[in-house]
Amino acid sequence: MNGNKNRTVKLKIKRYLPDKGEIKEFSYEVKVNKYTTVLDALINVKETQDPSIAIRYSCRMGICGSCGMVIDGKPRLACQTHIETLKKDEVVVGPMEGHPILKDLVTDMxxxxxxxxxxxxxxxxxxxxxxxxxxxxxxxxxxxxxxxxxxxxxxxxxxxxxxxxxxxxxxxxxxxxxxxxxxxxxxxxxxxxxxxxxxxxxxxxxxxxxxxxxxxxxxxxxxxxxxxxxxxxxxxxxxxxxxxxxxxxxxxx
The missing domain is CATH 1.10.1060.10 (Alpha-helical ferredoxin)
Known part of the structure; x- marks a missing residue:
């Protein structure tokens, strides 16, 4: 889609709030291009819009396995998932559901x-x-x-x-x-x-x-x-x- 040209995508993050014991969905708008991964978008949101978001990552290249989460209903690595391959203007991200949730997108392993x-x-x-x-x-x-x-x-x-x-x-x-x-x-x-x-x-x-x-x-x-x-x-x-x-x-x- 248009090479390096940026477009705006709505990133919906299902965040687990341990003090309230519930999961709530928060929406953020991010600029992406064909190289932007879901992890890139999450880091961008954390750095520029909401520093309270809890995420876990390390290598950013599909080796460490730290950034596992549910993306559009499927368990995936955020660092391997390019937003453009999802072909959507709205991407929903949530924590893995087969592990106890600690906070937001971070689960207890x-x-x-x-x-x-x-x-x-x-x-x-x-x-x-x-x-x-x-x-x-x-x-x-x-x-x-x-x-x-x-x-x-x-x-x-x-x-x-x-x-x-x-x-x-x-x-x-x-x-x-x-x-x-x-x-x-x-x-x-x-x-x-x-x-x-x-x-x-x-x-x-x-x-x-x-x-x-x-x-x-x-x-x-x-x-x-x-x-x-x-x-x-x-x-x-x-x-x-x-x-x-x-x-x-x-x-x-």
């Missing part, structure tokens, strides 16, 4: 990270020598890398949890982010913690809580596919439950 930590999201080994006194690089071939690499790009923005109807209706559900990361580490040939994770997630609020709706994968800004990871994880859980064995095919030596 403590529970999100607690669930992430619960699935042991690190390379687990019982080899003390390897853990504390490694002698050489732990090499992997292309096949071993391909098993987990597509699921390793998660930036922990929380958008997948916000989009998941199960997470929104059942707070105890581990959620797509944590489960996808369980699969990521289970599939790593360097890891020896697969049995520990499979026991933890083999519950109604774990891997079996997922109904494969796919909303999590649709909103991921990096292209991770949590829905696929969870279905593959279900196969691993069933194999372990029936045979007591893990999927050694993914851990080729």
């Amino acid at each position: 403590d529970e999100f990270f607690s669930k992430h930590k619960y699935v042991i999201p690190w390379i687990y080994t019982d080899d003390i020598e390897e853990k504390f006194n490694p002698k050489v690089e732990y090499k992997q071939d292309r096949r071993e890398l391909d098993y987990y690499l597509p699921f390793s790009y998660c930036i922990k923005c929380g958008l997948c949890v916000d989009a998941c109807p199960i997470s929104n209706s059942n707070p105890a559900f581990l959620g797509p982010q944590a489960l996808a990361q369980a699969y990521r580490y289970n599939s790593d040939s360097r890891d020896k913690g697969e049995k520990l994770r499979l026991v933890r997630i083999d519950t109604p609020d774990g891997v079996w809580g997922c109904e494969f709706i796919g909303a999590c994968s649709e909103v991921c800004p990096i292209g991770v596919d949590p829905a696929l990871a969870i279905q593959l994880l279900k196969l691993d859980v069933m194999r372990f439950s029936l045979t007591g064995k893990v999927n050694n095919e993914k851990k080729v030596k």
